[in-house]
Amino acid sequence: MCGIAGIVGPLASDFRLAQMLETQIHRGPDNLGKWVTEGQIALGHNRLSILDLSEAANQPFQSTDGRYQLVFNGEIYNYLEIRKKLESNFTFRTQSDTEVLLFAYIQWGEACLQQFNGMFSFAIWDTLEKKLFAARDRFGVKPFHYAFFQDSILFSSEINPLWKAGISKKPKDSVWAGFFVKGTYGQPDETFWEGIHQLPSGHFLTFQGSNLQIKPWYDFIGNLSKQPEVNPSEMEEFILDLLLDSVKLRFRADVPVGFNLSGGLDSSTLLALVSDLFPGNEQIEAFTFFTGDERYDEIYWVKEMLKGRPYPLNTCLLQPSEVPDLTSQISRLQAEPFGGIPTLAYSKVFKSAREKGILVLLDGQGSDEAWAGYDYYLKNSVSLVQGVNTSPVMPQALVEEFAGQFEGSSYPTPFADSLLNLQYRDLFYTKIPRALRFNDRVSMAFSTELREPFLDYRLVEYIFSRPVEFKIKDGQQKWLLRKIASRFLGDQIALAPKRPLQTPQREWLGAELSDWVEAQLQLLTSKTNWFDSKNVMAIWDRYKKGEQDNSFYLWQWVNTAELLK
Missing domain, CATH: 3.40.50.620 (HUPs)
Structure with missing residues (x-):
């Protein structure tokens, strides 16, 4: 697991790439690698050495003929099995899953993704076709953020490197409004910031010239009908x-x-x-x-x-x-x-x-x-929150104009069974x-x-496809x-009932941390025009008196104040 970053276009430079990598150096302190053609392409990598600890596995990783450059974050768990399929056509120089990934792409193109059991986000630059290919794993375990800026596409494992590269830090009001009104986190391609996108899980993108294409590669619903018949x-x-x-x-x-x-x-x-x-x-x-x-x-x-x-x-x-x-x-x-x-x-x-x-x-x-x-x-x-009896959010604390920017949260319902649709939404x-x-x-x-x-795709697909009586029986989930x-x-x-993973958050916020919470709320209402400050403080006063059964909304406010500093 590591950090990746890159720039395709006139903004590509060693200096800007180095700034991006330095911002996410915690993701990979073992090696910092760069491959740059000024004004055209810059690929960078922060390495956390997990498989094949040698320098030969450092990235960006280049194909033998120099045509392809790869930066990769994550793990291909079944790399040894894939390697056996490739050994007749390729000579391996390392024991890493990085080399297996690159050779798999050279062998099968985008179809290589179907071979992988793992968590990954990666980008491959084809120096011959001047084309970027990037992909993200089935469930989005590993992140991939990108933005367009001054005729260039920039990408990284985290959001901070994009800000460091020059993308402005501007809140995306519709996503923030959804967060406060319904507790949502935006659509799969969105972040909380204007101009910064996510590559959705199970998708790949290509970028060539000025043409960006994003397509799904993982057909979860289609795979459900292909599960093995088991007595x-x-x-x-x-x-x-x-x-x-x-x-x-x-x-x-x-x-x-x-x-x-x-x-x-x-x-x-x-x-x-x-x-x-x-x-x-x-x-x-x-x-x-x-x-x-x-x-x-x-x-x-x-x-x-x-x-x-x-x-x-x-x-x-x-x-x-x-x-x-x-x-x-x-x-x-x-x-x-x-x-x-x-x-x-x-x-x-x-x-x-x-x-x-x-x-x-x-x-x-x-x-x-x-x-x-x-x-x-x-x-x-x-519901989106486990173990909460009342509404976990407080939209009444919002200014009406801001709350109205929430565009609604509709999710696909591809199944006749409502339970499957809820599971699909959550996945x-x-x-x-x-x-x-x-x-x-x-x-x-x-x-x-x-x-x-538990997120091995073989397991998720098989369990998801089982009839409800194998998941819930006699009230036992x-x-x-x-x-x-x-x-x-x-x-x-x-056989113990499920307990939400909890801390004394509700109690701490209203007691030991109440002075800090109050300062955060004052900061929040002064930094934004999203909230009615009188309503916020009235809700806070009731909270301190123990009149609420959850602290979800209060943490939202405290956390947001910190993020907007």
């Missing part, structure tokens, strides 16, 4: 094999690997699978955070799960006094709103892992969307894109790589996953 009596074993293979692939690395644990079903199952594959490996370390508040902390359950297993546990304490400085630090790197104090707690996990020399962590992201794990799936609700438009955005930026802030075994997990875990864990 119901053998389905459990088939899924377990997929899970084990997904974990095994994601342990491919030339650096130490660990995992992020909570006390829930997903990470417990992940722990069980790791134990099954690597039963005596004491080099695999576990990490978890806690706040010292027993109402929310899951450290007891984490320790129970680790009993009898050889994996050392690293615990990371988050205290309320740390929140203001951490919010400032993480907001600068995120450059867009993020989920709340749990993201700050995660930052301590990644920092701890880096300090221990663990550069790769696995976690359980992606299970709820495929296996129907959220409470609102049972209610057939359009490609709401939950997963948002969580992956937070997770990439907070892990890379500390030069660590995060891998998600993620039923088949629980059944599989019960082989390894006690029923106390395997």
Whole structure:
């Protein structure tokens, strides 16, 4: 996992590219590479060495004949299997997945994307055709941002490098309005900033001359009808094999690997699978955070799960006094709103892992969307927030003219089944894109790589395509996953109801952090014309009196104030 950046057009220069790379150096401190033809093309790379640690695998990576230049962020987990398909036609100089990716593109063109099981965003420059080809993985685990400026296209792994290159920092009011009115984060190609776009997940782009084309390459819906026919009596074993293979692939690395644990079903199952594959490996370390508040902390359950297993546990304490400085630090790197104090707690996990020399962590992201794990799936609700009874947003605090800029949030409904449509929305438009955005930026802030075994496309497609009775049975969500997990875990864990990952955010904001919150709210209303300041302060007064059951909207405001500084 790394950082990539590039410029195609008259703005291409060594100096501007170097500024962009320096801005995201935390993504790859091991090597900074550039390939520049002034006024035409500039490609850059921040390397975090995970596979083939030699200098031969540094990027930009050039084809043997010099025609192609590649910059690549992510991992191709099945690179060894693809390499075997290519060895008869190519001579390999490295042991890296980077070289496999480039040769796969030379061999198959854009069809190479169908071969990859991984998380990736990359760009290839064809020096003969003067053409840029870039692509992003199926679920958008790895980011790709781009902008047009002075007859050039600029791209990078994060937003800050584009600002550094000269793109103005101007809020996109329609996206911000949607965020405050409905809690949305824009469409798959949008960011919170005017002129800065995302390449949507499962898409590729080409840029030649002044012609930009963006096309989908991943046909999730089409693939659902191509799933293998498995006898119901053998389905459990088939899924377990997929899970084990997904974990095994994601342990491919030339650096130490660990995992992020909570006390829930997903990470417990992940722990069980790791134990099954690597039963005596004491080099695999576990990490978890806690706040010292027993109402929310899951450290007891984490320790129970680790009993009898050889994996050392690293615990990371988050205290309320740390929140203001951490919010400032993480907001600068995120450059867009993020989920709340749990993201700050995660930052301590990644920092701890880096300090221990663990550069790769696995976690359980992606299970709820495929296996129907959220409470609102049972209610057939359009909710976007788990575990909240009242509206999580406060549009009444907004100035009417600003709120009216929200253009509405409509999502495709390609299925006859409403549950499938909710799952599809969460996979490609709401939950997963948002969580992956937070997770990439907070892990890379500390030069660590995060891998998600539950987002292996083979697993997601197969589980998604199963009838509802395999996902929800007798009111029990993620039923088949629980059944599989019960082989390894006690029923106390395997059958426990889902608990949202939480911290004492609601309590801290209204008590220990109330002075800081009030200062942030004053800053927010003075920096923008989006809010009715009297309404904001009235809502804040009620919050301090304990009249609200969630802090989602309050975190929105506090976080936004930090982002607009």
